[in-house]
Amino acid sequence: MDATEERPVRVLVVDDSRTIRQQVRHALEDSGCELLEAADGVEGLDVIESTPDLGVVICDVNMPQMDGLQMLERVRDGGHDVPVVMLTTEGQPELIRQAKEFGARGWMVKPIAPEHLRKVVDKLATAAR
Amino acid sequence: MTHTRYDLAREIKQSLERQFPGFEVSVVDDAKTSGSFVGIVGVRGPGEIGSGGVAASAPVLCALVTDVPETELNMLDWAGELANHMLGRVKLALGPRARSLRASSPVVLPHASMAFTSTDTLYLFELRNGDHHFIAWFDLDLGDADPNTCAEEDPDGLPGQIILFD
Numbered sequence: 001m002d003a004t005e006e007r008p009v010r011v012l013v014v015d016d017s018r019t020i021r022q023q024v025r026h027a028l029e030d031s032g033c034e035l036l037e038a039a040d041g042v043e044g045l046d047v048i049e050s051t052p053d054l055g056v057v058i059c060d061v062n063m064p065q066m067d068g069l070q071m072l073e074r075v076r077d078g079g080h081d082v083p084v085v086m087l088t089t090e091g092q093p094e095l096i097r098q099a100k101e102f103g104a105r106g107w108m109v110k111p112i113a114p115e116h117l118r119k120v121v122d123k124l125a126t127a128a129r
Numbered sequence: 130m131t132h133t134r135y136d137l138a139r140e141i142k143q144s145l146e147r148q149f150p151g152f153e154v155s156v157v158d159d160a161k162t163s164g165s166f167v168g169i170v171g172v173r174g175p176g177e178i179g180s181g182g183v184a185a186s187a188p189v190l191c192a193l194v195t196d197v198p199e200t201e202l203n204m205l206d207w208a209g210e211l212a213n214h215m216l217g218r219v220k221l222a223l224g225p226r227a228r229s230l231r232a233s234s235p236v237v238l239p240h241a242s243m244a245f246t247s248t249d250t251l252y253l254f255e256l257r258n259g260d261h262h263f264i265a266w267f268d269l270d271l272g273d274a275d276p277n278t279c280a281e282e283d284p285d286g287l288p289g290q291i292i293l294f295d
Contacts, residue, residue, distance in 0.1 A: 016234060017206055017207075017209070017210040017213075018202065018203065018206045019194060019197045019203055019206045019207045019210055020210060022196060022197050022203075023194075023195070023196050023197065026196035027196075062213075062231070062232050062233070062234065063234065064234050085291065088217075089213050089214055089216070089217025089218070089232070090217060090220075090232070091217070091220070091221045092220075092228050093228075094228070096292065100294045104294065105293065105294055106291050106292060106293045106294060107291070107292045107294075108289075108290070108291040108292075109217070109221075109289065109290060110213075110214055110217065110289075111214060111289055112289070113289035113290070113291075116289060116290065116291050117291070120291050120293065123293075
């Protein structure tokens with residue numbers, strides 16, 4: 001195993017709910033991920049722009065200041081190709097289609113299913129390496 | 130055909146029963162709560178405006194979440210997120226009729242005493258599981274939307290699932 005394989009996957013969770021951020025942290029830290037947190041799209045964008053080796057971003061849709069889809073659009077406009085999965089209570093086909101157009105890699109409807117989340121993060125992080 | 134109050138109350142009740150399988154869900158005309166954590170989420174659409182909310186004690190909130198320590202800040206946050214989850218699931222259950230509704234960020238209140246009385250658009254529910262009980266309400270007016278329009282997706286198939294894009 002080389003040094004690259006041993007490096008933990010850095011995962012950013014962007015959600016205005018601290019309980020959701022804690023649940024994501026709990027679900028992923030046990031599988032060796034390093035978690036970063038942001039409470040809205042503005043903070044999330046700052047972290048993405050200042051963290052070049054980010055493996056996966058998990059992002060809420062409805063948030064104050066800048067929502068998740070706006071953040072996603074700004075991320076792609078900025079040339080970042082980090083995989084982004086939306087995590088939300090919304091399930092409208094139009095929003096899912098919009099997220100796909102903006103370059104999201106997936107859409108998860110809350111509540112969090114930790115096992116599904118771990119598998120998706122592992123799959124996306126592995127593909128990105 | 131347009132919505133009757135009974136139709137919508139029944140559909141919301143069924144959605145709550147799916148979300149909280151251990152709880153008995155009752156439609157009630159009046160409800161009171163004291164010392165509760167309250168979460169409220171507003172919704173708006175082109176011609177609609179409304180809200181949904183939950184009022185629950187800290188022990189009940191704790192029983193409804195995992196991996197989150199029982200601190201006042203966490204319980205406040207979770208009350209808002211729970212209201213968000215409930216409203217999201219109800220929207221999914223109502224399908225195209227609620228498609229245009231967008232949710233606001235939650236508003237939360239600590240240690241609140243509240244009294245509710247149902248109205249033509251305010252639907253009140255009590256959820257009970259042994260000693261645990263809490264209040265949920267939805268203030269929704271879907272106007273002339275056809276109640277026979279079903280959800281396009283299985284509302285129970287989406288939560289917890291991840292759709293991966295190609």
